Amino acid sequence: TLAPFTTWPWQHWATKRPMMAALSYGEQSYTWQQVSEKVEDYAQGLLAQGVKRDQLIAAITPNSLEAVWLLLATVRVGARYLGLNPRFSAQELSDLLDALQPNVVWQAESVDFVASAQWQHISFEKLNQQHLVPVTWQPSRAVTFTLTSGSTGMPKAVVHTAAQHLASAQGLLEKMNYQQGDSWLLSLPLFHVSGMAVVWRWLQQGAQMAIPAGGDLEQELTKVTHASLVPTQLQRVLQAQEQNSDDISTSSSSLSLKEVLLGGAVIPTDLTSAAEAAGIACWCGYGMTEMASTVTAKRADASNGVGQVLPNREVMVKDGEIWVRGESLCLGYYQNGTIFPVIEPELSVDQLSTDAWFRTRDLGEWQQDELVILGRADNMFISGGENIQPESIEKVLLQHPQVLQAFVLPIDDAEFGQRPVAVLATKAALSAELEQELANYMAKAVTRFKCPVRYFTLPSELMARGIKISRAQVQSWLRTQ
Numbered sequence: 178t179l180a181p182f183t184t185w186p187w188q189h190w191a192t193k194r195p196m197m198a199a200l201s202y203g204e205q206s207y208t209w210q211q212v213s214e215k216v217e218d219y220a221q222g223l224l225a226q227g228v229k230r231d232q233l234i235a236a237i238t239p240n241s242l243e244a245v246w247l248l249l250a251t252v253r254v255g256a257r258y259l260g261l262n263p264r265f266s267a268q269e270l271s272d273l274l275d276a277l278q279p280n281v282v283w284q285a286e287s288v289d290f291v292a293s294a295q296w297q298h299i300s301f302e303k304l305n306q307q308h309l310v311p312v313t314w315q316p317s318r319a320v321t322f323t324l325t326s327g328s329t330g331m332p333k334a335v336v337h338t339a340a341q342h343l344a345s346a347q348g349l350l351e352k353m354n355y356q357q358g359d360s361w362l363l364s365l366p367l368f369h370v371s372g373m374a375v376v377w378r379w380l381q382q383g384a385q386m387a388i389p390a391g392g393d394l395e396q397e398l399t400k401v402t403h404a405s406l407v408p409t410q411l412q413r414v415l416q417a418q419e420q421n422s423d424d425i426s427t428s429s430s431s432l433s434l435k436e437v438l439l440g441g442a443v444i445p446t447d448l449t450s451a452a453e454a455a456g457i458a459c460w461c462g463y464g465m466t467e468m469a470s471t472v473t474a475k476r477a478d479a480s481n482g483v484g485q486v487l488p489n490r491e492v493m494v495k496d497g498e499i500w501v502r503g504e505s506l507c508l509g510y511y512q513n514g515t516i517f518p519v520i521e522p523e524l525s526v527d528q529l530s531t532d533a534w535f536r537t538r539d540l541g542e543w544q545q546d547e548l549v550i551l552g553r554a555d556n557m558f559i560s561g562g563e564n565i566q567p568e569s570i571e572k573v574l575l576q577h578p579q580v581l582q583a584f585v586l587p588i589d590d591a592e593f594g595q596r597p598v599a600v601l602a603t604k605a606a607l608s609a610e611l612e613q614e615l616a617n618y619m620a621k622a623v624t625r626f627k628c629p630v631r632y633f634t635l636p637s638e639l640m641a642r643g644i645k646i647s648r649a650q651v652q653s654w655l656r657t658q
């Protein structure tokens with residue numbers, strides 16, 4: 178039951194509710210009418226610079242008002258938007274541009290990287306032409322390429338249509354309550370599916386979206402009703418609140434928040450109960466780029482599951498692995514100018530069928546009607562003949578009051594083949610005493626072979642360059658220790 182858009186969602190809302198607030202950025206705000214006009218302006222600008230339908234526009238930018246205009250204008254002219262993390266190294270960015278061959282590149286002024294002159298750069302020069310944009314609303318057109326980093330190698334570019342994004346949004350919004358007067362903070366990057374999904378929920382619902390204008394997340398959260406957060410962001414917000422708890426004005430500050438959607442990584446129940454106690458209604462989600470974000474969700478409770486499957490998707494657990502499909506499943510991965518199906522090669526009979534399942538490589542099980550994520554198949558290692566699923570140990574470490582983030586990784590061992598070590602972010606610095614305390618705690622909590630044999634401090638240079646710390650990067654840092 179998708180909202181029957183017969184035109185671009187922003188034009189739909191510009192007709193239905195022209196004067197209603199739609200978008201805000203700091204002190205600036207735009208009604209649906211104004212959003213629609215801006216998108217037309219920027220679309221004209223793109224056409225004037227030679228952008229054509231089906232072309233690929235790479236945007237190297239943090240979240241900004243301009244990034245949102247560019248995204249919508251790209252969709253408007255029938256082209257495709259590819260967001261690139263401005264904090265990638267120059268080498269990584271050049272490699273990605275070489276691999277994906279965008280037709281044009283746009284970089285925010287704040288971005289240091291200088292893309293080679295081989296790429297045509299576009300700008301936001303104002304254009305007063307009144308050309309007709311010769312593209313009509315077709316929900317089945319590919320509109321976005323969203324990068325997803327596998328466990329190794331180059332990130333993959335996941336291709337979605339507008340219909341797939343809207344199906345994802347619509348299904349989630351049957352559970353979460355996001356209405357016309359509500360505002361969802363674009364609190365995660367547009368170059369990641371979690372940020373992209375915020376935009377499509379906004380478009381689906383005709384509600385409001387807020388683009389953060391400053392660097393202070395806690396401050397931004399006081400102005401909105403909804404936000405998408407990874408668990409570490411919520412953790413930092415709660416910590417900041419704790420520190421300000423003497424100050425009445427800030428301690429009650431996040432109470433305009435009605436609902437927060439969490440996801441992207443293990444969501445500790447300690448964290449959600451602390452947030453709920455502070456008056457923040459938490460939703461726990463499980464999703465992935467290929468499915469245009471959330472697949473299952475629930476209101477946070479005492480159990481560590483990720484809830485039930487949302488409308489428009491299906492989940493199957495087969496031999497301990499999670500498989501997914503549905504209306505939000507992407508068209509495929511983009512490589513060498515072609516879109517390849519994301520489904521497994523061994524399922525080639527189904528390859529062209531619309532009901533093929535995507536194998537997530539996440540391990541999971543059903544517990545009392547809800548899905549529980551047990552880790553990723555490719556993280557498993559063997560120590561002295563025993564299978565070790567690092568996430569099961571990380572979960573226990575995270576329950577220790579001093580532990581903020583935990584990675585359990587294998588190191589080579591002459592006797593056991595491999596043994597687990599822990600790389601941690603802790604509240605207080607990791608002293609010999611704290612290490613001993615953790616070792617004692619773990620000895621009581623898990624079987625002997627699962628006890629980390631060493632503890633390391635997570636180096637700050639590995640922390641959050643994107644929205645997640647890459648396990649592969651922690652592993653390669655560990656090799657240098």
Ligand code: 4YB
Nearest residue numbers: 371405406438439440441442443462463464465466470471
């Ligand atoms: C998990 C996990 C979980 C993902 N427990 N492992 O709109 C949203 O749904 C949203 C809101 C807030 C924050 C993030 C999101 C997302 O979209 C997250 C989607 C995502 O992380 N996509 S990804 O392609 O970068 O990674 C997918 C992988 O992440 C999954 O295959 C899992 O391994 C892991 N993951 N949610 C444990 N709740």
